[in-house]
Amino acid sequence: MKYPIYLDYNATCPVDPRVLEAMLPYFTEHFGNAASRSHLLGWTAKDAVETAREQIAELLQASTKEIVFTSGATEANNLALKGVFESVFPQKNHIITVQTEHKAVLDVCLHLEKMGAETTFLQPDEFGSVTIEQIEEAIRPETFLISIMYANNEIGTIQEIEAIGTLAQKHKILFHSDATQAVGKVQIDVKAAKIDLLSLSGHKLYGPKGIGVLYINRNLKNQDLVAQMDGGKHERGFRSGTLNVPAIVGLGKACEIANAELLTESITLSKLRDCLEQGILSQIKGTKVNGNTNNRLPNLTNISFEGVDGELLLSSFRDIAVSSGSACTSASVEPSHVLKAIGVSDKLAYSSIRFSLGRFTNQEEIDFTIQYVKEVVETLRA
Ligand SMILES: Cc1ncc(COP(=O)(O)O)c(C=O)c1O
Known part of the structure; x- marks a missing residue:
């Protein structure tokens, strides 16, 4: 990997x-x-x-x-x-x-x-x-x-x-x-x-x-x-x-x-995404999915992690490249305007992570990510 x-x-x-x-x-x-x-x-x-x-x-x-x-x-x-x-x-x-x-x-x-x-x-x-x-x-x-x-x-x-x-x-x-x-x-x-x-x-x-x-x-x-x-x-x-x-x-x-592969790719991606999401939700307490799980992009999940400092969380993820819902401005990190608009508190918005998968994502990477995120979050909470 x-x-x-x-x-x-x-x-x-x-x-x-x-x-x-x-x-x-x-x-x-x-x-x-x-x-x-x-x-x-x-x-x-x-x-x-x-x-x-x-x-x-x-x-x-x-x-x-x-x-x-x-x-x-x-x-x-x-x-x-x-x-x-x-x-x-x-x-x-x-x-x-x-x-x-x-x-x-x-x-x-x-x-x-x-x-x-x-x-x-x-x-x-x-x-x-x-x-x-x-x-x-x-x-x-x-x-x-x-x-x-x-x-x-x-x-x-x-x-x-x-x-x-x-x-x-x-x-x-x-x-x-x-x-x-x-x-x-x-x-x-x-x-x-x-x-x-x-x-x-x-x-x-x-x-x-x-x-x-x-x-x-x-x-x-x-x-x-x-x-x-x-x-x-x-x-x-x-x-x-x-x-x-x-x-x-x-x-x-x-x-x-995309025209030729979109349908099969979206099925593969949504299965990998669901696996990642279920893995995180079932193995890490205090987690919640943001957005419309009934009608959303097949490759994405946005998850809030309660009780961890957002900036620390993101900077601790050395082995995975993900992004927070936050948009960096030069002086400060603002909580995501998207998460704020759907009613997520500033505190939780800071500790929300967008995982977006793609054509080259595989099961091994997803399995690793679930365990890795669990370890990082548990360490930070401790
Ligand atoms: C929804 C949406 N609109 C517009 C843009 C900007 O696209 P571009 O990088 O091609 O200017 C992005 C890229 O982040 C996007 O996600």
Whole structure:
């Protein structure tokens, strides 16, 4: 076994060797600019980008014209929220989102508030879910966007995406979903879910870092979503900038693999996850799972450990790579805003650990982790 055992796949994944292999020729041999129209190197790069677009579109049940490349999910979220806001303001200015969103949505909302936007940050229930009634109650005449993540990065809770899409469509409000943690882990059909805008990121599904996508429903034109990056009008004018061809090829390959292996992989992962969770809950007293155990990502469990100092707990885990629900800022460690929103006390939030498993996790590692966590927690409690 290799230490530390990596159980932090929701932070980032290693690049799948098959993805790396697909990417390599595009750094050296096929290094052309996909926007060069006058020679073979450009055409080869463009063909590779279009193949990737097909692979990504297939995973989302979208069409290739709806795939716009960005530098990651942070940029995709920024483009979605700021782009739509700029096109509707000042006629409309209200966004509905949830307190448990990633900062790449929450902070964009706060930024837009400075420009005149108003945001409703819905409070989820103790499992991290919001209800359709809650969303509908928040709708105002000036609401232009509902932005609700597909699955939460810290607790894994999956929202009722199809019902939210139907509601948004009924009220003629655009629906954006940050699906960064869902893509490649659960099956997604953007049409069935009536999603207008969806963000995803390469490094969360065994592709490279620094590449992502904003899916933009074909009904949205440039005037409906104002580009945030001006320049050569790449990506149908939605996002200028020379395309990162090797990364795009890698993301395409990662999506192709996910499409083929998602179902079997999610079964394997949920069995390993359940084994880890049951092992910890049954062998260590004072433990509790956070999130919605009936509807969550197959690879994740977030567990609170009572009676241990959170910072000490995390720093004692030398042989496993996990993360706490806490977000580090330069000066202090804040308790997780996600756990706080679902009603977990600050004290318990500090001592909550996210275990996120992935493609290369095996049973031996899980068995080791259960015993290891037990020893560490018991030592700290003693
Ligand atoms: C839900 C969610 N949204 C957005 C992001 C940001 O993605 P990226 O690293 O591609 O900017 C992350 C990554 O942590 C995430 O988990």
